[in-house]
Amino acid sequence: MKPLKTIIVDDEEFARSSLFFLLQQNCPQIEIIGIAKSVAEAKELLERNHVDVIFLDIAMPGTNGFELIPAATKQQAAVIFTTAYDQYAIRAIKANALDYLLKPIDIDELKEAVDKVEGYLERMAKQGEQDDRMINLGNALAKDAEISKITLPFGQGFKMISVNDILYIEADSNYSVVHLNSEEKITVSKVLREFEELLPSAQFLRVHKSTLVNLDYLVEYNNKNGLQILLKNGVSLNVSRRRATEFFEKIKSLTKP
Structure with missing residues (x-):
């Protein structure tokens, strides 16, 4: 499989640099093509580049990571949240996101998340389908409601x-x-x-x-x-x-x- 073109989105410089280092050292299938410190910068990167994977922080000043979801969905990019967010958001992420990583990021969990993304993108390429879990996730959080749907992996796909x-x-x-x-x-x-x-x-x-x-x-x-x-x-x-x-x-x- 071709290298996974990846961007990192986080407002904290230490978080950006440490994740960059971890990916470079441990995930050879990842090709980092851009780093953004805000949703606005990330949108610009998405407009100029094809992106396979987004490592996305949630809590950022002025905006939050969920505001990037429509742009990510349009490009069919897989999203891995990197977060120290509250329990409600973690529950929603578990329900609908492809994966999430709690800060400080564990190397083994990072490797597992990247492997999961790689397998997921291969399946989506074969099936020619677009995953709508990010949309469901954004809607759930925007409504500030309890989780109404969950995604269950089975066989070669997922069931909502x-x-x-x-x-x-x-x-x-x-x-x-x-x-x-x-x-x-x-x-x-x-x-x-x-x-x-x-x-x-x-x-x-x-x-x-x-x-x-x-x-x-x-x-x-x-x-x-x-x-x-x-x-x-x-x-x-x-x-x-x-x-x-x-x-x-x-x-x-x-x-x-």
Whole structure:
């Protein structure tokens, strides 16, 4: 594959120079063609050059990195966020961005992110499709709302699903099985903890070490054979003893007038 033409966008000089050095030393497939300290400078680079990858900071004076997303999408450039942003933004990034790196940047995580981008761009070139996850991400943050959709990698592509369509998620070693209300099951290479951190806590609750449930589908709970819950689709799930207190507190909060 040809070198990935890359730009770095960050308002902090140290962050720009350190990332430049890390990429030069550890990612031979990357060709850095420009460095910008603002969204405006980055837009100029995009207008003058073909860009495959953008390493993009979020919090910058005057503007934020998300304002570059429409220009990046137009050129079909992959975006990797480099950020020390707040928890809400991290959740949105996990849901929709190709990848993100928390500052200070870890070398191994950087290599993994670049490898992921390389594979992604190869797939997009073969399929001739444009990825709309950046648009979804920008819209989610602009509305200052909870995440409404997540992207699940499977096979040679990605599947966008609404969080409201998730019945429950069960752990399977280093994988998770996402059960949808359509009866479809999707196995993804994410541990359950990642979904627990990602999905809205008001809607999703860990009821067992291996189960995360969408409480919107809860219709019954009982103590016949240990604490169990029943979902609208007829599936019965166990609630572990150590999570029972949290479960009942959540139920109380949901049933308050």
